[in-house]
Amino acid sequence: MVTRVAATISVQNLRKSYGSMVAVAGVSFEVEQGEFFGILGPNGAGKTTTLEMLEGLRKPDDGQLTVLGLPPWPRNPALLPRIGVQLQSTSFFERLTAREQIRTFASLYGISTRRADEMLGVVGLDDQAEKKAEQLSGGQSQRLSIACALVHDPELVFMDEPTGALDPQARRNLWDLLRQINADGRTVVLTTHHMDEAETLCDRVAIMDHGEILQLGAPAALVRELDTPVRISIESGQLTAASAQALSPVAEVGDDGVSLTIATRDPATVLAGLADHRALAGLRVQGANLEDVFLTLTGREYRA
Amino acid sequence: MTATTTSVPATTTSGSQHSLGPLRSLSRAMYLGFVRDRPALFFSLLMPILFLLLFGSIYKSSSAPRLTVVEVGQVSLLNQAQTAAPGQLGKVLKVTHSTDLAAALESVRKGTNDAVVQQLGHTVVVHYSIADQTAAGIVQAVFSSIVQQADAVAAGSKAAYQLTTQQVEDKSLKPIQYLAPGLLGWAIASGGAFGASITLVSWRQNKLLRRLRLAPINVGTVVLARVGVSLGVAIVQLAAFLAIATLPYFGLKLSASWWMAIPVVICGTLAFMAIGLLVGSFAKTQQAATAVANAIILPMAFLGGAFIPLDYAPAWIRDVSYAMPLRYLVVGMQNVMARGEGPASALPAIGILLGLAAVLTVISVRVFRWDAV
Numbered sequence: 001m002v003t004r005v006a007a008t009i010s011v012q013n014l015r016k017s018y019g020s021m022v023a024v025a026g027v028s029f030e031v032e033q034g035e036f037f038g039i040l041g042p043n044g045a046g047k048t049t050t051l052e053m054l055e056g057l058r059k060p061d062d063g064q065l066t067v068l069g070l071p072p073w074p075r076n077p078a079l080l081p082r083i084g085v086q087l088q089s090t091s092f093f094e095r096l097t098a099r100e101q102i103r104t105f106a107s108l109y110g111i112s113t114r115r116a117d118e119m120l121g122v123v124g125l126d127d128q129a130e131k132k133a134e135q136l137s138g139g140q141s142q143r144l145s146i147a148c149a150l151v152h153d154p155e156l157v158f159m160d161e162p163t164g165a166l167d168p169q170a171r172r173n174l175w176d177l178l179r180q181i182n183a184d185g186r187t188v189v190l191t192t193h194h195m196d197e198a199e200t201l202c203d204r205v206a207i208m209d210h211g212e213i214l215q216l217g218a219p220a221a222l223v224r225e226l227d228t229p230v231r232i233s234i235e236s237g238q239l240t241a242a243s244a245q246a247l248s249p250v251a252e253v254g255d256d257g258v259s260l261t262i263a264t265r266d267p268a269t270v271l272a273g274l275a276d277h278r279a280l281a282g283l284r285v286q287g288a289n290l291e292d293v294f295l296t297l298t299g300r301e302y303r304a
Numbered sequence: 305m306t307a308t309t310t311s312v313p314a315t316t317t318s319g320s321q322h323s324l325g326p327l328r329s330l331s332r333a334m335y336l337g338f339v340r341d342r343p344a345l346f347f348s349l350l351m352p353i354l355f356l357l358l359f360g361s362i363y364k365s366s367s368a369p370r371l372t373v374v375e376v377g378q379v380s381l382l383n384q385a386q387t388a389a390p391g392q393l394g395k396v397l398k399v400t401h402s403t404d405l406a407a408a409l410e411s412v413r414k415g416t417n418d419a420v421v422q423q424l425g426h427t428v429v430v431h432y433s434i435a436d437q438t439a440a441g442i443v444q445a446v447f448s449s450i451v452q453q454a455d456a457v458a459a460g461s462k463a464a465y466q467l468t469t470q471q472v473e474d475k476s477l478k479p480i481q482y483l484a485p486g487l488l489g490w491a492i493a494s495g496g497a498f499g500a501s502i503t504l505v506s507w508r509q510n511k512l513l514r515r516l517r518l519a520p521i522n523v524g525t526v527v528l529a530r531v532g533v534s535l536g537v538a539i540v541q542l543a544a545f546l547a548i549a550t551l552p553y554f555g556l557k558l559s560a561s562w563w564m565a566i567p568v569v570i571c572g573t574l575a576f577m578a579i580g581l582l583v584g585s586f587a588k589t590q591q592a593a594t595a596v597a598n599a600i601i602l603p604m605a606f607l608g609g610a611f612i613p614l615d616y617a618p619a620w621i622r623d624v625s626y627a628m629p630l631r632y633l634v635v636g637m638q639n640v641m642a643r644g645e646g647p648a649s650a651l652p653a654i655g656i657l658l659g660l661a662a663v664l665t666v667i668s669v670r671v672f673r674w675d676a677v
Contacts, residue, residue, distance in 0.1 A: 057674075080518060095341060107329035
């Protein structure tokens with residue numbers, strides 16, 4: 001293995017309680033330089049508290065924590081210019097235009113207005129520069145808030161649920177931007193509860209619940225570890241359930257009148273059999289995804 | 305307000321953090337946020353000015369009441385006085401004629417007219433009601449003056465008719481002299497308290513406060529920018545009030561050391577911003593901050609001499625007013641702007657307002673919260 005300097009983020013046994021409520025109960029992980037790291041978990045899992053401790057906004061009760069080799073608490077002005085934070089809600093100055101917002105934030109870091117205006121172009125807000133922040137759409141204001149977090153060219157970027165309330169188009173548009181930020185060489189740490197988002201963006205994810213990390217690894221590896229059957233479905237009426245069952249005796253077969261579904265760990269045999277029967281109309285093959293991993297780990301019951 | 309910086313651990317900072325850049329751009333951001341906020345502009349600048357125009361006009365007319373006098377029959381002395389000094393008497397008296405004494409007297413009883421005057425030979429009879437003591441006093445003064453002047457002429461003296469109408473009313477402050485400092489004091493108190501509390505609460509709510517904490521700037525820079533903008537607004541309020549109150553129509557005559565009102569306004573702004581800071585440290589929502597700031601400022605406006613001049617207020621209000629920070633702002637301005645007292649007369653007010661600002665800021669820093677949670 002290649003020897004390397006300290007990880008971009010190093011967390012050892014991090015703990016934080018609010019009164020009797022334990023928010024983070026001993027969390028350890030490392031984030032490498034240039035990595036896209038996701039923290040997943042249901043509401044109240046401790047993601048945001050973990051992120052806030054990494055950003056230096058909260059003091060850990062216990063544990064070791066370094067960010068870019070420095071302790072983030074107490075507030076460390078030497079560290080602040082090297083990190084960019086995009087907050088969960090969009091935090092802007094009231095009644096200022098997009099251009100005025102980013103220029104103001106730029107000046108806090110001693111960054112020129114030229115660079116601020118360029119950044120507006122990077123996130124595709126050139127046309128909206130004279131609009132007040134309050135008048136921007138959800139996706140636009142999220143992109144402005146990312147631009148404000150990146151204006152000082154930080155090495156490490158934190159994002160707390162960046163695509164929270166966006167429509168599918170805006171989310172995909174934002175994903176492209178986030179990928180580009182990461183491709184530029186920045187380390188990105190993101191919290192989310194959208195599994196598809198984590199699966200498409202993150203190099204590695206940590207799945208948290210009740211203040212602990214339950215699983216940590218690359219999304220694809222986590223899904224593989226889950227070892228769930230593949231669900232193959234075709235239009236009903238092409239094949240009887242009995243014939244389907246005959247293709248794979250250990251598979252679970254069901255027919256709801258719309259689709260015939262076969263859940264199997266041996267998809268190759270089943271697919272070949274369906275082809276032999278010329279019963280491939282409406283074929284869908286679904287493997288497990290990160291959401292299955294997540295729900296298996298955190299349970300399916302609803303939590304407000 | 306500089307004490308706020310103590311809430312952040314002492315840190316070594318690079319030179320750029322003390323540059324003018326962040327301070328200037330934050331001030332600009334807050335200034336733009338303020339001038340684009342129509343309701344805030346209305347409540348802090350326009351409404352106090354409208355109040356000044358309104359109350360200034362109302363009390364202006366009632367302050368120099370023209371007395372209505374009914375002349376029954378011929379009163380030669382009155383006619384002589386009018387011809388001798390045309391226009392002079394008209395400033396004080398509005399004379400109507402009648403032949404019906406009973407009806408004229410009835411109109412005085414009802415308060416429609418202030419007096420009835422008759423001349424019986426060499427005797428001038430003035431009928432007046434003491435229901436309005438001010439009017440009664442002026443009526444007596446005016447007519448005794450007319451009679452005395454006429455006597456002097458009859459006795460061969462050269463003295464021309466002269467009515468010195470000022471004597472009756474000039475002992476107290478004219479309405480504009482207490483209205484202008486009073487309403488201005490209220491405007492500055494509201495501006496300071498609301499500006500500080502709403503900014504703090506809304507920035508905490510939308511997490512801008514947290515975003516600023518993540519930037520490599522001093523908290524002092526943020527506070528300084530906010531204070532600077534509020535002071536600027538207060539100075540504009542002062543200028544607007546002085547410009548309007550000194551119009552000939554309202555007739556405020558600034559006394560020599562009026563410029564001492566500027567430091568009083570600055571210290572008053574600091575004191576009321578400190579009150580707002582304390583409110584904002586406790587309040588969780590903007591609505592709560594507005595309600596609490598209103599609950600503090602509005603009663604204070606009535607009890608601290610802003611709406612009710614302390615000279616005419618009941619004794620208990622005058623006693624209570626000493627506990628009202630607004631009193632020192634209003635009286636401090638009044639002394640140097642209207643009463644013609646020296647520059648030093650504002651110093652106690654300045655001291656008390658600064659002391660209050662310091663104490664409240666220290667308390668606010670102790671209870672300060674970055675986040676709503």
